[in-house]
Amino acid sequence: MNLNKLLRKNILGMKPYSSARDEYTDLQKDMVFLDANENPYDTALNRYPDPQQTILKSLISKQKEVFPDQILLGNGSDEVLDLIFRAFCEPNQDSILTLPPTYGMYEVLANLNAVKNIQVPLSSDFQLEVDAILAAIQPHTKLLFICSPNNPSGNTVDRKAIERLLNEFKGLIIIDEAYIDFTEELSWTQALNTYPNLIVTQTLSKAYGLAGIRLGICYASKAIITILNKIKPPYNINTLTQDAALKALENKVLKHTQVGTILKERSRLIDAFKLISFIEKIYPTEANFILIKVDDANKRYNELIKNGVVVRNRSSQLQCENCLRITVGTPTENAQLLTLLNTLK
Numbered sequence: 001m002n003l004n005k006l007l008r009k010n011i012l013g014m015k016p017y018s019s020a021r022d023e024y025t026d027l028q029k030d031m032v033f034l035d036a037n038e039n040p041y042d043t044a045l046n047r048y049p050d051p052q053q054t055i056l057k058s059l060i061s062k063q064k065e066v067f068p069d070q071i072l073l074g075n076g077s078d079e080v081l082d083l084i085f086r087a088f089c090e091p092n093q094d095s096i097l098t099l100p101p102t103y104g105m106y107e108v109l110a111n112l113n114a115v116k117n118i119q120v121p122l123s124s125d126f127q128l129e130v131d132a133i134l135a136a137i138q139p140h141t142k143l144l145f146i147c148s149p150n151n152p153s154g155n156t157v158d159r160k161a162i163e164r165l166l167n168e169f170k171g172l173i174i175i176d177e178a179y180i181d182f183t184e185e186l187s188w189t190q191a192l193n194t195y196p197n198l199i200v201t202q203t204l205s206k207a208y209g210l211a212g213i214r215l216g217i218c219y220a221s222k223a224i225i226t227i228l229n230k231i232k233p234p235y236n237i238n239t240l241t242q243d244a245a246l247k248a249l250e251n252k253v254l255k256h257t258q259v260g261t262i263l264k265e266r267s268r269l270i271d272a273f274k275l276i277s278f279i280e281k282i283y284p285t286e287a288n289f290i291l292i293k294v295d296d297a298n299k300r301y302n303e304l305i306k307n308g309v310v311v312r313n314r315s316s317q318l319q320c321e322n323c324l325r326i327t328v329g330t331p332t333e334n335a336q337l338l339t340l341l342n343t344l345k
C-alpha cells in the first residue's frame with residue numbers, strides 16, 4: 001500500500017494551522033502564558049485545551065495497548081470518520097464501499113464529501129460477501145467501512161473474511177468498533193502493526209456512558225494518524241470532554257459493572273422476547289441492542305410510542321423488513337418494556 005497515493009493531493013502539500021499551544025507545549029510548567037490571547041483570569045476553563053490531548057492519549061494508550069502516536073481523538077467518532085473522508089477521498093472522483101444494512105453515517109459523510117458510495121449488501125445472516133466486495137472495487141475506491149458488532153444487526157463480523165479483505169484491498173479498511181465492549185471478540189487494534197491499511201474506531205458514547213461529551217477514538221498506523229492530525233481542527237477536544245473522559249477511563253469498575261448488567265439484561269430480554277407471539281425473529285446480538293422482526297413494525301412502533309417507549313424502526317433498511325432495534329435499558333426500563341409488550345395483541 002502506498003499511503004501518499006491514497007492521499008488527496010491538496011492534503012499532501014498542505015501546511016497545518018499551528019496554534020499557540022502547538023508551538024509551546026509544556027502546559028504543566030509554571031510559566032506566564034501570554035501567547036494565546038486568552039483571558040488571564042482563572043475560571044478553570046479560560047485556557048485553550050491541549051490540542052494533542054497528551055494526558056488522555058497516554059491513558060488510552062496504556063489501557064488499549066496502542067502507542068500514543070497511533071491514536072487520534074475526535075469530537076465523536078463521527079468527526080474521526082469525516083476526517084478520514086477529507087484526507088483520502090477526492091470529491092467527485094473517488095468512491096467508498098459500504099455494506100448495508102449498516103451505520104447510516106458512512107453514507108451521509110459520503111454524500112457530504114461528494115464521494116460515490118458503492119454498496120455491497122451483507123448476506124442474510126449479516127456477514128461479508130467477500131467475493132462480491134472484491135468484485136465491486138473500482139480504481140478510485142479508497143475506503144471500505146466494516147462495522148463490527150454491526151449496527152443495526154448486532155452481530156460481529158467473521159474475522160477470516162475481514163483478514164482476506166485486509167490482505168487484498170489496496171485502500172483503507174475502517175473497522176467501526178463502537179460496540180466492542182459488549183462482545184467477547186477481541187478488538188482489531190492488536191492487528192494494527194500487521195496491516196498498514198487498517199483503521200479502527202471506538203467511542204465513549206456507548207459502554208462508557210458519555211454520548212454527551214462527544215469523544216471518538218481512532219487507531220491506525222503512525223503514518224495515517226500523522227495525516228489526520230494535520231487536518232483536524234486544532235482544539236477539537238474541549239477541556240470538559242478531556243476531563244470527563246479521563247475520569248470515566250480511570251473508573252474501570254463502574255464501566256465493568258454497567259456493561260455486566262447490560263449483558264445480563266440483554267439475555268433476559270431475549271428470553272422474554274421468545275415468548276411474545278408477534279416477535280417472529282430475534283437476531284443474534286453482541287451489542288447493547290437487539291434487532292427483532294415483528295409482524296408489523298410500523299404498528300408495533302406506534303403502539304410502543306403511545307405507551308411511552310421509543311424504539312428504532314429499522315424497516316426501511318436492507319434486509320430489515322419489519323425490524324425494530326431495541327436498546328437494552330436499565331432493569332426498570334426493560335421491565336416496563338416487557339410489561340407493555342405483553343399487553344399488546
Ligand SMILES: *Cc1c(COP(=O)(O)O)cnc(C)c1O
Nearest residue numbers: 076077078103151178203205216
Ligand atoms: C453509536 C455509533 C457510533 C458513535 O458515534 P459517536 O459519534 O462517537 O457518538 C459510531 N459508530 C456506530 C456504528 C454507532 O452505532
